[in-house]
Amino acid sequence: MNRKQAATFLGKAYLWVLLLMLYSPILIIMVFSFTEAKVLGNWTGFSTKLYASLFSGDMHRSLTNAIWNSLVIALGAATVSTGLGSLAAIGLFNMRPRARQTVRFINTIPILNPDIITGVSLFLLFVSLGISQGYTTVVLAHITFCTPYVVLSVLPRLRQMNPNLYEAALDLGATPFQALRKVIIPEIRPGVISGFILAFTLSVDDFAVTVFTIGNEGIETLSTYIYADARKGGLTPELRPLSTIIFATVLLLLIIVNIRSARTGKKRQDG
């Protein structure tokens, strides 16, 4: 009895220590975003001044620009890759088994490929094609690595779908395009939305690919800005509240995605 209790206690303690180790860096940032001290580690009492100055005009113009750039790029890349990825998934799903397996494999290569390789190869591609680097190239690069994730997010929905649904729509007089619009897309919508959220967070998050494709015309995304800022000597204190906000947002999005997939999974079991 006592031994059993001790074992459970040890197991739980191990888990909590592990979680603490994993999350302590972000926790430290979050805690110290609520104080005014310029140097990380000094606690000068609770304050929300850093949050205020992040949103007031005092902040460096370049940081707000960088946030804005990140959001625009993520929105653009997520929108396009969701469209491409969803269509690709539908096409992939209707292929013959052998072709499907091949294309699925090809689809996973960009996911497993190290970001740095993707970044360098895209950089070389843009240079060799003579495309001047800037907004367009970053968005194109982000579309490249986001699309495979959208495909993977939509495919399970297609697999769950009753295979006769498309045929039933045709049978009732729908053209193939109408069947796609009125039956297939509503059916896979949850997967499409999850794919969009995933693509968006991946894009905001990315550093390696961005840094190689953004060019040197002065455009910065959040990640390249923070990197440059840190190299200049110490992090701007306002980055602490910013990191906290980003972390909270991503956490929220992840929770939404998880709840959605849990709900559709449950619905499938009930049906």
Add this chain to the structure above:
Amino acid sequence: MRKSEYIIRVKNVSKVYGDKTVLNQVSLDVRKGEFVTILGPSGCGKTTLLRLIAGFQPATSGEISIAGNNVTQTPPHRRPVNTVFQRYALFPHLNVYNNIAFGLKLKKLSSVVIAGKVKQALRMVGMTGYEYRDVDSLSGGQQQRVAIARAIVNEPEVLLLDEPLAALDLKMRKDMQMELREMHKSLGITFVYVTHDQEEALTLSDRIIVMSEGRIQQEGTPIDIYNEPSNAFVADFIGESNILDGIMLRDRLVSFAGYEFECVDEGFGENAPVDVVIRPEDLYIFEPSEATQFTGIVSSCIFKGVHYEMMVQTPGGYEFMVQNYHPFETGREAGLLVKPADIHVMRKERVCNTFEARSVDETHVEFLGTVFEVRPLDDIRNRKSFRVEIDFDKIILHDNEEDGQLTGEVCFILYKGNHYHLTVSTDSDEDIFADTSDVWDNGDRVGITIPPAAIRVKPLTCGANE
């Protein structure tokens, strides 16, 4: 018969997937207003045939016309047919009303007209008041009713039904059968119904098409199919039957199970090998007396509700199934009698295995993609190709696939009273027929051996007199 009476005409249609022929030269005509059932075991090509008529798959060859128009190349949304699917295929993101209205909305009818038609369709299937229910909240039977309503609301020329009741429980299935029958009468449209359930087919249909291995085996009214099966497959598939090997000695006299019987069949010639079918309810069983044609020992007797089903073993080693209202104790001797008109005689499709072969050397030939040893070839040594024959009972089957010269899968089993007649589909997709007294199951993987002495080498039929 006027041409316009036929609503569906299927002419020499084949469907091939890779190297597998699913439909082999199928022809079928369906009259306007008819209730036709395509019946067969799973994998016989019945659903494929329905899908070709609906247009979900293209035919490899042949022609399909609906209502006088050639639709072989027409996509499904332009064919005047609607389908009820086995797993309902209702649109989960739409409620009952919008599911049924789906086809009507595509036709751009006014919402008032649509509302009227949907209401009428729901009344037809007994689902009035369910308009705004989520389809996932309905039971299987209710979902199938909505699926039927969704199809008939479009007033198609033909309603195609692909095993629509297969997913329902027995009670619900019986109720729905009656309702479908009523619906067919009141709507007056043509129904083409696919099922593997012979009882369902007999109950519902005006006409039954029995299919097996991509071919139509027989077509006719339920009564014709039951009483006059055209081959052993149909006899075995529809209802219970005793099927035995027999020999037609001369007109009106047939021998089977070691006895000679008077029958009513003629025109088979003398001493022709035949299959004999006797329905278990046509065998009379009583105390041995002068009327007895042959006797047997009752080996089992099971109460089946209305009648008793008994297995009777004859002294010659044949087993007969007998149905009677009166039971006989097991172990007792009983007399049996069958009326001449109840003995159904069918010409055998084949009397031995026949394959085209090619010589390899003096003691080896190749057929079924395998080289077999044979007794030394002499006079036909110079010929490249010829025919080999192997008797059914000479084929040896092994549990272990590795023990055989080639491997295959048991795909059809026919009990012949004292042995089993198996159809084994080899991996090169050809059929070998084997007689055995061992018990095998459908789908068993087996090794196949053909001993050298069993292989008879014959010249190809056309060059027989060389």
